[in-house]
Amino acid sequence: MLPPDERWAALTRLTPARIALGRAGASLPTREVLRFGLAHAQARDAVHIPFRPEEVAADLAALALETVQVESAAPSRDLYLRRPDLGRRLSPEGQAVLAARRGAFDFAFVVADGLSSTAVQQNAAPLIAAMLPFLKQQDLKLAPVVIASQARVALGDEAAEALGARLVAVLIGERPGLSSPDSLGAYLTFAPRRGLSDAMRNCVSNIRPGGLTFEHAAFKLAWLARQALRRALTGVDLKDESELALVSGEGASRLPIASK
């Protein structure tokens, strides 16, 4: 049997929570104060470091994807945080740019900075890369990828409606936690148009190397996309049963290697 201190420390294997931290008197040891401070700094940076859409555009160009860059109606990060309504709407310029690219598309990606530029910067392009083989398999006509700054999820509705897409996947930086400043969320909405509520969407969250992997997330999203187009809906009535498909082998044979 382990001595008590080691037994306590052994609990840390069971949870990502910050347990068995030790103490200095009643307080945290210096080591833990600094570890927490660093995690908080990274989470704050994820919110506030300016989004660099041109880098995402370059990553996507390397995948042979066309891109369009737009901004929301929120002119600054400060206003973006205070006025969620502005982040849900396109700027007038953005509306015009997308209207000019209107076509008949099956599927649109909207890459939005959301609350973590870190997440989008690092994880959006690899997720799209992992999804492309699935979309190709389904023979879907892709709209140009929209890259949106100061954007919230619902901006994807207006963007995809302007482009004329049947289904939209908004890839957006999630509210950063201390242990997950790079967490990407993906929101899938069928027949996107302005004024939809979140009950009309399906969400796959915590997409990052330390959470849900790109390959796994891509499989889930592709499964949901197939069901959404087949059943003409997303939201509370479309339950994510992709795991069943994976277990039954439907996925295994179709799980492609992510191509760069």
Place this chain on the structure above:
Amino acid sequence: MTHRVTVGGHVHVFADLKQLMAKATPLRSGDMLAGIAAASMEENMAAKIALADLPLRTFLSEALVPYEEDEVTRLILDTHDAAAFSPIASLTVGEFRDWLCSERATPEVLAAIAPGVTPEMAAAVSKLMRNQDLILVARKCRVVTRFRDTIGLPGTMAVRLQPNHPTDDAAGILASTIDGLLYGCGDAVIGINPASDSLPVLGDLVRLLDELIRRFEIPTQSCVLTHVTSAIALIGQGAPVDLVFQSVAGTQKANESFGISLSVLREGLEAGRSLKRGTVGDNVMYFETGQGSALSADAHHGVDQQTLEARAYAVCRPFEPLLVNTVVGFIGPEYLYDGKQIIRAGLEDHFCGKLMGVPLGCDVCYTNHAEADQDDMDTLLTLLGTAGVNFVMGVPGADDVMLNYQSTSFHDQLYIREVLGLRRAPEFEAWLRRMDITDEAGRLSSGRGGQALLAAMQGKAA
């Protein structure tokens, strides 16, 4: 009724009572988002000056949210206790503040008037109070509740142990729970926010905590924070539910967005009490609230978020809750922008709840997109400890790995106990002493405390 006041050579006109209340509120982003905040600092002061002269009884005849449309308004007005109100019936809002700060307002007198204080009266007077007033008066208001231990006694502060896990893993939840118990946390409740909403998973979590509490005879209660209708279903299935949880807000429409009504809450109360699991009392409800929830549900009726928050306490009050928790900084910067707004809101919420006779605790917390940090939480925790808050949260390392926000930690509660000499609920304190986790002074004992608890995890961590 129009309210009019002249200050600095300007005439300020307020169209009605709810506009006067909104403009008198200390500035916060949620009221700006709703478009109801004062347009200038002078207008803010003009509204306070007008509000100070308003008779308290005005709130009994002028509803901020229409009586016909809203069951919360009907609850507030139909159950108002006129006898309890009589000692303050002749006061204006400004005179009420003076009276509350005076020696006449003793803990006994304040407890006696509580059923006569409507949420709108509490909110109105709080708008005229500085932070020190909110602390001074709240400290005199004592609200004591009981289930398996006694929470809210003078000189004590309890802690909700919050052992959340991103996938509801039983061993992970137990590890965080035992960690918290070893720091002397958990006398308010051991309460899990589940990631899942599936009944079998929720039932397993309820049984997990029940087994732990029974095995070690811990004088505390468990709660899995799920929808009240799920708790009722679990009770129907025979699950050992201690506390029935629900998030509530200050308008009927906002509560509808949560999928509840007063009658559903009553069913929850009856289901919880039917199990008779409390040993020293039958306060079986646990409610959570927070400024901004009505606005985010588009159900605010043009009323400011602080007043609506006080109305949420009126929703809680008839259900005799064990715990009411204002989750003050969780909602985000569009409602409470920074540390200053979060701190002020936490003190307002605590004051209003206590003045109304509701057992307020506070999740002293923030998200990473708010302009706040752990220093702000230290400040609010210290102020609320001084104000006599019934309970705070204990989250491992202050980092909730399921909900992705920061709260107060096991270490933070040790700090505030040491600085202010706050004890735990007496039954729980005696248990910690028996387990050799704490010494006679309530400090963590230096040696072998809690070995039995750790031994219980031996197989799982191997």
